[in-house]
């Protein structure tokens with residue numbers, strides 16, 4: 392039995408993790424979980440999974456649940472400290488980190504210190520402070536198991552291979568909600584249009600990131616840290632079907648890809664069962680004859696400037712990716728609230744990057760300060 396602590400249990404990845412656990416009650420048990428504001432789902436999970444620890448965002452919600460579940464022995468906690476308590480919960484063997492945004496960084500670092508293996512969906516953790524996370528994981532000898540579909544694909548393609556034989560990574564990109572539009576056609580697009588991803592059903596923030604191609608930019612930086620390759624050896628390829636989840640090219644010119652219909656439960660489950668596999672009932676098994684054709688196209692960086700920003704920030708390194716991530720988080724949140732336009736997301740990020748003087752090899756305090764000051768800067772643009 393593997394005991395799981397699940398951060399972000401009410402989100403898209405969190406709910407699909409719960410589905411995987413439901414399919415294998417003899418293999419997995421959720422012993423601790425966090426939600427943000429979705430207390431109703433927390434109630435359902437408590438009844439279904441009988442965890443020992445539950446974390447919510449506010450003290451009030453935690454007190455409400457405490458009074459409803461009195462006598463059950465469940466420990467209720469809340470806020471950022473509660474997220475850390477959930478991440479390091481002593482009865483858990485593995486942390487699934489599925490919160491959204493850089494709020495996932497501290498719990499990840501604390502879980503590593505507590506020697507928990509981590510199934511990492513929260514890519515912002517690696518974008519904002521990849522050098523610290525990778526170094527801490529190496530020192531503590533804990534496994535960082537990728538959940539992001541592209542990184543899981545690369546991880547699977549590398550099984551039995553030596554990393555030194557990698558030539559380059561080819562990360563596939565669906566193109567997102569606006570892939571068939573020109574830049575001129577992006578003027579005036581609505582939040583609902585942006586949230587309409589062609590292949591995946593995901594949380595709001597990542598769906599907008601996918602439409603702006605920032606998701607792929609974050610994934611390039613995530614891949615740089617997970618697979619220890621320079622940015623020059625990480626390519627992005629447009630592949631509108633999202634069937635090939637990514638590929639690794641080796642020195643001898645062989646290319647190994649991982650394929651499957653788009654279903655995040657596959658990489659989630661693989662991170663939980665690695666190096667083993669278990670059956671999984673998915674809605675669609677891959678039938679290539681039925682699909683007939685797969686399409687590929689070169690990435691156009693002028694059409695998708697956010698991807699260019701991410702490569703540049705990644706190559707500069709230091710605090711630059713922290714700025715990229717923080718500016719993007721605030722800009723996307725403002726777009727979702729209807730306060731800025733879709734195209735303003737990229738202009739706000741560009742301004743934040745242009746004004747920043749990067750600091751090399753930043754420690755955690757510096758990362759935090761840069762994250763906060765970037766968020767404040769974006770707020771000044773809104774006034």
Ligand SMILES: NC(=O)C1=CN([C@@H]2O[C@H](COP(=O)(O)OP(=O)(O)OC[C@H]3O[C@@H](n4cnc5c(N)ncnc54)[C@H](OP(=O)(O)O)[C@@H]3O)[C@@H](O)[C@H]2O)C=CC1
Nearest residue numbers: 399401402403404426427428429490491512513514593594
């Ligand atoms: N969805 C997907 O298919 C994929 C997602 N990812 C990555 O996985 C991560 C999660 O994405 P996704 O599941 O789509 O996101 P969602 O928005 O669907 O879920 C986010 C989760 O985090 C919780 N949360 C949000 N803010 C806070 C906070 N301040 N404190 C505590 N909890 C908080 C939410 O709680 P509540 O809703 O209760 O308020 C929810 O449980 C992201 O980093 C994303 O990039 C990667 C690949 C695919």
Ligand SMILES: CC(=O)[C@@H](O)[C@H](O)COP(=O)(O)O
Nearest residue numbers: 539540564565566567601606
């Ligand atoms: C499912 C997953 O991993 C997402 O990150 C997905 O990659 C989004 O698709 P695109 O960013 O390719 O549109």
Ligand SMILES: [Mn+2]
Nearest residue numbers: 539540541610
């Ligand atoms: Mn992905």
